[in-house]
Amino acid sequence: MSATMLSAGPAGARADAEPDSIICHGGDLRAAFSPGVGFTKRTTQVSADGYLGVCNSPKHPKIATGTFRFSGSGTGACPGPFVVGYGKLTITWSNGTTSVLPQMAIRADAHTVSLDGGAVSEGPFRDETGRLHGRVTTSTIDMGQQCLSSGLTGVAASVDTMALSTS
Template sequence: MAAGTVECRDGSLDVQADTGVAFPRKTVQLTGRGNLDSCSSAQHPKLSGGTITLETALQARCPGPFGPGYAKVTIAWNDGSTTSIDQSTFRGDSVSFALEGGRVTSGVFTGGTVRADGRTTTPLIEMGAACATGGLTAYSTTINQVHLGDL
């Protein structure tokens, strides 16, 4: 059983692709790095935010969809603790992203699961231009919410 829950209501995620995502569908490695803000947990009251990293290999094409694919997620919390999540399903496109399921394998909330979503903030015209000129290699999103732990 997980050690409680945490909810974050704000954040950002910058996503990088190892090769440019273009119009034909292909396998890419995505790496996302960002911040979690406005976090609260009754069981861990010192948690207020952290940094998030995700890595996934998936099928993608421009301007989407990206995935679905299994992601490894790591969160370094502001109090010095960490959370590692394996096999969470990541999917995204030019409008939004979602992260669902998987299992917290170590750190705070071990045994729990995750749900997260956000919206793409890179303008569609900018993404489309990148798709047409060598491939999309980066885009940014908000993190609207993250729920982690006993869900």
């Protein structure tokens, strides 16, 4: 009598356990602060829009790039951090799908912008944790002048990496 056995060992487990993740390198963002950030710590609304450069996802090979929008609020002051708070991140992928992270932490200072910790609640990469890190490209002289006058109303940054993954 012959029996056929299906392997449930490591090879089979690896196929099922492959994370539904993505990593993108490069891109840019523009963040706006309203009211402008001055030398007195206060709450400000933050909105940001940006572009994600080359993206790679084993389970979603048709996703090549993306655009994103962040909307939230936080507190901050000059000389920094300009804002520390929370908000919603929505990513529209190049294949037309959208991932929503409703609770992302934001921190922006004179050198870096980061979004961390939120989980995808809708769309591809559901339940994966998001992270975006970028370097501020706005001149520190320009930021200082805005802080001294009517308040810093925004910064531009280059995106180093954006990832949605389990770790």
